[in-house]
Amino acid sequence: MSDGLRPGDPARLGGYEVLDRLGEGGMGSVFLARSPQGRRVAVKVVRLEFSHDEEFRGRFRSEVNRARQVPPFCTAEVLDADPDHDPPYLVVEYVEGPSLAQVVREQGPLGAAQLHSIAVGVATALTAIHGAGVIHRDLKPANVLVAPGGIKVIDFGIARAFEATSQHTRTNQMVGTVSFMAPERFDTTTGRPVGPAADIFAWGAVVAYAATGRNPFGGDSATATAMRILTQPPDLTGLGGPLRELVSQALEKDPAARPTARELLDGLLTAAYPVGAGKSAQVPGSTPAASVLPAAGGDDQGPRPTPPGPAAAGRAGSRRRGRLTALGAVAAVIAVLVPASLFGPKLLRGQSKPDPAGSTAAGSPATSRPPATASVSGTPTASPSASVDPTAAMLAGQRRILLHVVEIDRDLSLPFDGELEVGDGTGKDALFVLEPAGVDYMIKSVNPDIAHRPCLGVKLDSEGYKSLVGAECRPTAATLFGISREGKDDKGRTSYAIVSDEYGVVQWSPSKKEIYVEFLGDAPIDTTFSLVDRGAV
Template structure:
């Protein structure tokens, strides 16, 4: 689709060539890297960009999504979550979505569905290994490429789930592909993605839903309260799909089990020429490559010299300065991350670019910062847990806070229970505690009491430091910058009176926390004082 008058022409150095599609989270555009590789650039819509909580989660999800690596996923290539309108870029995948393929060609043969099950389960395993849950897995978020299915859009629903839009009652996700626990407000973990994978595979094999049709409320009621109707599902696929659709999350197979079971139903694997797809789809794949008229012209390399120039002796005078280069770089970003990956297909007509319903890729949440092998704080006595560097301020060190701290709360008590995976984040109104395991993985402070041994860790260990003394914003900031903790802190090394300073990733919120109670039950009680950076 050609760009309209309200579409931007560039995003952070990416020259936009066409609009690929859009949805509730933003619009997607076609661009190219300096090496003429196609990329999809997604720009978040303004209402979400204006929401501070969305930005906070989106920033973290970009960070963790860049770590997702898997053949059947489309990781993030480049992003700027702090731009006036946040954006991200992925490489472009030439191929239709599963939703489009089924709508145009009907149900897919069982071997193709088995390939989709196996590949998508492997992709979800990669996503889950990074601490993410997709939350919006559906046929529109599976691209059918020549070399196999590609899972996209893992996680933007997670950021939107915390925005003011959803807090005001909007629904995030696609009701027809939600798990029961997602609908009822329960804990959403990897098993929710398995349920959605089962519904997606059933749709691919039959062309309809296992819970019938109708409005969103009726569908969600049936998903929670009735059993799936698997009539019409091929016999070889029915047992595996049925296991994925068990109501209780614990009863569903893991992605690894799905990959193994589905792999047994097919011979060989996806090839680079699309032979895993039925012929009716495989013959259309060439039409999803961007047309030449949308590509930037190739750069002309400088001609190679035929012979080295003769040495003319030392220079007789200084070389005149020719001034800085003029004009913008020809195409693409000036400093993009080189994390190339497949992304997003549109079928292009011979003359104009026509939208083929590209699903939007974004990022997900839930990052796990594991303790490093060189953990200096595992025993922590040398690192100063409960006896770290002094918080005496150095007036010679300017900080982003500039000495002008705005205290937002003081000595607010909070507790982390001794079960599950609780966490606490430090915002403008004080500590916010969660006991949702997936939520806690993006908390500023995380507690893993059931590990052996139990320990605490921080979302970013480079933004936390053990300290002594009373709360002091400027000294707290400087301690973090000069003596960041490395890794985690074992439960046994935590003493009443242990203190930390924690700076969030945007460096807009700073917290001083002190352990006040450590009962034998394993719970941890803290008190927190927090500051906000002044406006710049």
Template sequence: MSMPLRPGDPTRLGVYDLLDRLGQGGMGTVFRGRAADGSMVAIKMVRPEFADDPEFRGRFRSEVSRAQQVPPFSTAAVLDADPEHTPPYLVVEFVDGPSLTELVRDRGPLSGPALQSVAVGIATALTAIHSAGVIHRDLKPGNVLIAPGGIKVIDFGIARAFEATSRHTRTDQMVGTVAYMAPERFDPEYGAEVTSAADVFAWGAVVTYAATGRTPFAGESPTVTAMRILTQPPDTSGVPEPLRGLVESALAKYPEQRPTARQLLDALLGGRLVAPVPLPPPDDPAEVAPPAEKPRRGGPRRFAAALAALAVLLAGGLYGAHRLTMSDSSLPARGPASQAAPVDGLTAILAGDRRFSIQLGKADRYFMLDRGGDELELSDGTGSRSQFVLEPVGVEYLIRSLGNEGYAGPETCLGVRIIPGEQAAPVVGAACTPTKGTLFSVDATGDKDAKGRPTYSIRNEYGWVLWDSDAKRSDVAEVGEPQFADKYTLVDRGELGSAATPSATSPSPSAAPTTTGPALVDANLSELKSFAIELGVPVVVTTSLDAGAEYHLDARPDGTVDFTGTAVTETTRMTLKPAKVRKRTDENKNHVVIVASPVAAATGPESCVTDVRKGSLRMQPCRPGDAAQSWHLTPAGDSGLFELTGAHSALQVDQGHIVADGGWATFQTVAVTR
């Protein structure tokens, strides 16, 4: 999406006329321009402070020269550059199409041929880039453009021009986006230098995003995401086979364990894996992958050093502060939510860690959402229907309503309803899927309300969220300048999953009513106690003998869940506990969560069997009140047999595998000792 030129913008660079803006990032501004022959181009103009650095100009010149050698296979060609111009600029092929970020946001995750095309297109681009001795270093969905003729990868190699000579001594000038960065970017124990294997890791993360709408190591903050990249297996649930296996191999922790881009491409096209493509000797030894070696396993000292290095990177603004892109950079910064570690209630709200209410700036009234499909209303701020939580999606948010907290069923988020023939576009309850209508920005206005609290404006691609007091309804509309948008106060309502009370750091306990909806309680399991079903103790969950064998519910190390276990092991040991619900009803009676029950005390959060989609189970961190982790246990006689039904799946098993039909559907628990 282009924007008009601003006052002070140049109208010409070299022989190119500048027509409008395509975006702006930490390294400069991207313009749409017209060449002398009338063709459209994208021109990246570097910010003056970088242009004044002789080291930068030298690196920029070198990287542009390399980038011009990249074959034009699924890449946006580098057409021209002038490193000596003040300021320097780069001219690349103009791609008239959305980024992968925009495509997934507007239409949802990809599947079938569309997903395969993205995976093949990016692998083709990386093969071409690496064959020229170049490393992309900043591969992400925003740098993957969907052109009429296929995928186009942009910004390859240029990121390195913005990094200092030694990335170990100048961490504040590293370039990248946390969710797509390989472990060696954070900890040199995983790899002493950045090689083309880092791009392969990013390929796995980008393809996961394309298939699921999320990244494989997504955390509540950049710090959590980075630590999951270093220590946790990827969450690739939702990526279809056989693509999923290839994605997981690309996300290996150590670079020598990952396939090359050429091997990815061969596998995607159905050929056998071949030896890596030899790269021409580059100027920089960092461009050449080191020989394979045995993975290093550091002790506590090495891990502590990694934590310290990560803290420095976070403090240095690694995460996108110094990036020059053509698509994501046009999106607004998220302000306080991008801080690495929330230190007060408001910062935690913007990080998605606390519940809040939205108070109108000029009245003691609050937004309320009754149920999905309904329009926003006003309330006195009491009850969970007036509470929300932010779920970061890139630099934007889903705004999830807590009105149905604890109830089984889909979550509800705020969305914009476009009504043909009407001027108003109200805010309503919608499915929590990132789309053009459900993604919002929360922007600090710089003003404060009557009680001295900071205020925010909320906007969507359709416009700003407004309240029409005459019509008594919400409306999303353009208002011209941001200062004319409505201002709201985000009132802290406490931690998620608990009875909400204002935090100790809230500006004023009297800012709003403190009463909220009831806390989560245990589902009613009294009916199960007379059916010889083991609850609250370590058990194995097995198929009945009618299935021919007792197949054990098994949570494999990669996070997948099936009935492939045949013995009591660390991965088959479970505990059935009451599911957490907002209030006990007949609909949630006999609902349990199935929790991993390790022999040794767990060092992290509990993991629960999660019904991610029909026939597909995963172990994920337990989330009280999450319908996808709530299993309806139906007794099948008085001998301890039962059926299990989740949010998406009524479990049936055939030879240890979960099937849609034709399998056995009764299970039993057998208590085990530690």
């Protein structure tokens, strides 16, 4: 939105011709400008009273360096910066499109599909932002742009690197917008740095605002709002379905109880229809009932287990060629779920979730398989009236399995010494269970003699060779695997590739007679696994 240039506004900033004033914030003004190449850009200029403060200039410099590392597909791309200019400025991509605040102000609360798109888009952006080591600190509807190509989260003028949360901030300074601040932002007595969980809280408040047209902690003053944030539960009246559960978790008072950005994204993508509007909003051809994150708690060392939907097994198919990083997956998500027609009435028309056994064709009746439900522990359990699909039960961690190496007709086993072997599958060493962890799995031995390092993990030796060994059962890059459907074995069972995002594809080495892990690039996968049911856990 144009504010018009004011007397005293600069005509040029470095090599950039200033065209118009776009807005003003707590740290400076934003101008529309033209680059030397003729491209329209947005230039954020630090306020004069701050620009001579070396402490502030140091903060600005560190934030610019971090902002350059944030992938641009979901944020305004950082194009240039001059922290030494007087005043310092930052040049970013100029994004056409209204802000979420403007959309809600002019059109009212969003419908189910629109709301789901916003929730996914902002969670995607936060996944990328946090992955680059940045905290936004001022996520709010005005900083979410509904651009023709998808959601863009903007304004990193007050974002800072995780490890630099204190050296540039005075004790009595606080940046952000009260209505969307996490409770820990108001507590200056502990000295603890504010982490990415503060952005998760803001995500919950932004989504609630988009759904209802009001802030879930809204008071008649900034002080009243802050007190409600600190002491009262959020008012989520008007927000329903699985999305309400995710928003409620994001708005937990305790930052350790909130999901991570990636867990939010995982939870959103398990929804079978744009959530928040009941069954009437279900997408034709999709399966009903979304899985959402269980009540969060404990530490924040890795993904918390979430019941995988039927898509969990097939969703890793895109990882067949080389490494699929978290940000690569996020880019794919934004391309599929937040297209240029973001606010169209049928965002996911015609898409359905694949059946893990490969038996349900796209577009099959949504009632063909009753959904799994989550127990208190977070482990999925079948609906009492449902006939249990064996493959779905194995993928849900409810059945013991053999991991059968299709190409050599052998089965994996994990002896007590923790060195993975292949055998005939007759001993207790060969029994495993899949433990869902987000959209991935940990693969755990159920051998009662193994109390230490019972999960499969990738071991990297000094020469870079990667093998599979026994590891502690903690969700880390070395112990999380995607299960990607590849075809059928000679007995007609579905076969899968087992893929580590961090290290590559699990393969069999005919020369070394052992299982190893490598990136394949464009090479075909030549080692697959079928899951052989060996009874209830």
